[in-house]
Amino acid sequence: MSDVRGKSATAMSRTKKPSKLSADERAFLNRIRSLNEEETEKLTFEELIAYWNIMDKIDPRLVRHAFEEAFIDRGLTNSDVLRLLEGAKERAKWKQ
Secondary structure, three states, X not given: OEOOOOOEHHHHHHOOOOOOXXXXXXXXXXXXXXXXXXXXXXXXXXXXXXXXXXXXXXXXXXXXXXXXXXXXXXXXXXHHHHHHHHHHHHHHHHHO
């Protein structure tokens, strides 16, 4: 199989892309992925946000689709989501 420049697509796919993640981020992601269900339930909110931020670096579409599915599964409308986000923003202001 060849691309338009005549190079093998198989050879192209073997080239390693530079990592978007730091060593600390890769270690954190590996730790999170190795947790069982009970350990996952004990993660802090900050750890969950850190995980989502790393996943957003890897594939922003994945994060977007996950949130969309969660919103749809819970029957949330766009206005519900905006209200929740605004509420979270206000609570964050008061914590500072």
